[in-house]
Amino acid sequence: MGLIQGIPGEFEPQPWGEAIVRSRELLLLRIARPPADHEVRLPGLTTTPRHVVEDETGKALTWRRDGDDLVVRLPEVDQPPVVRVALQGKLRIVPPDTVTANADGVCDLTPTGPVAHLVARRAADVAVRFIGMVEPDSRHQIRLGGRRYGVTGQQVARTTIGPFPMPERRVVALTVPSGVRRVLVAPVGTVLASIHPGRDELTVVVTNFGRTPARGDVELPLPANWSATEHTWTFDDLGPGHSIGWSTRITAPPGRHELRAHLDAGRRSASSPHTITT
Template sequence: MALIQGIPGEFGPQPWGEAILRTSELLLLRITRRPADHEVRLPGLATTPLHVVEDHTGRALTWRLDGDDLIVRLPDTGEAPVVRVALEGKLRIVPPDTVTANADGVWDLTPTGTTSYLVARRSADVAIRVFADSRPRVFLANQSSVAGDACRTIGPFPMPAGLVVPLRVEATAIRRILVAPVGTVLASIHPTGDGELSVVVTNFGRATAHGEAGLKLPDGSGCQWTFEGLEPGASVAWPVPILGPSGRHELRVRLDAGRRSASSPYTIRLPATG
């Protein structure tokens, strides 16, 4: 993957100790638990190091980058040192929960908190559909918007390529967030209760959409739907009872809605019967 530019921030606790931001361009790695292999890994460092030395002696230490992780080789003997990491510029990090868009440029998020971090492979204008129990307010980077209707998309927002962008959503009971390039018609699958799912088609475009959607079920049967006059920003949904053998099944809607059709997969686990 190409280099990802991170966001300003600081590191959380590490298995080997802590990373302390002394100045905007200087990190101190305080080692309190020496790893057995004498290598310290600092994940999510987006700023390139200039040099890495032992703090008290100035002795240069061996280091390398593994993706967005900095790996420093500690001396094999002696007390665990404090490591000084000088940076080429201001500290920028890649948060551990950063999500990259899939091949269709779509993010499919089930957030564990109010903020997620997104990375796009290429620049695009995107819209956001939040599945929540209240009208959401969305903050993407330094842009914000509130939904006039909780069942419609919000946007567009410009999304740059290769830049970590925070997405914050204020709403009650957020179940899922879909982010897609403007112009996309997206099919998604959502749990609605025991033994039932909902197939949802959302128009992230600027023009009215029409097409067909189909879903093959785990028991070998299938469902087929057509939709007409789906307005920009709107969604249409169909309930689907789910039957089939026990185990894990990956479902994906077959969607035909023009050149920008996309479909997010969904995995279910059916319990054993009897």
């Protein structure tokens, strides 16, 4: 896929110590717990280093890029050095919670806080569908990249929000309202099928990310030795921004399985896979 451009930010604590941002173009790596192989890995650094040296002596250290990670070889000494990393440009990182869109341009994520990070394989206008319990009368500012919308909790819970321009291969931040447990992001025009597991049933949801009504058929293919009360549905006149869902009780052997509903709703049909444990 190539290098993903990150966003300004700071690094989380690392197994070997911490990365301290001294300026937009300078990092210090404080080594508290030297790895046994003497290689320090700093994940998510997208800016290319200009040079990597011991901070006290200025001695050059061996380093390499491994995807979006920086790997530095430490000298085999009793007291590990502080490593100075001078960058060729402004510091940009890929946060560890970043979710990359699949081949259909869809991001399907479980947020862990008020901000989520996304990256698209190609530029597109997208819309966002939040899933969860949000107070209907609450007010929210939804930001993705450089655009924002003021919406009510009722809009958050019932319809898609957008469009937002997603640049190609650049990490962007999405604000997530409190109470949201899942987020679907898809290119505008997509009709998306997603799977939502419950205690002993599954719900198959179709969301219209387009600007015109949608119609089509949905099938839930099941693994061997599974059974369900229903596994095919038909829908018509699904309005722009809206969703429709069907629940089915399942019987399945123990294990982890990836399920993907098959959707036939025209050329922009897409399906988000979901792994469930039974």
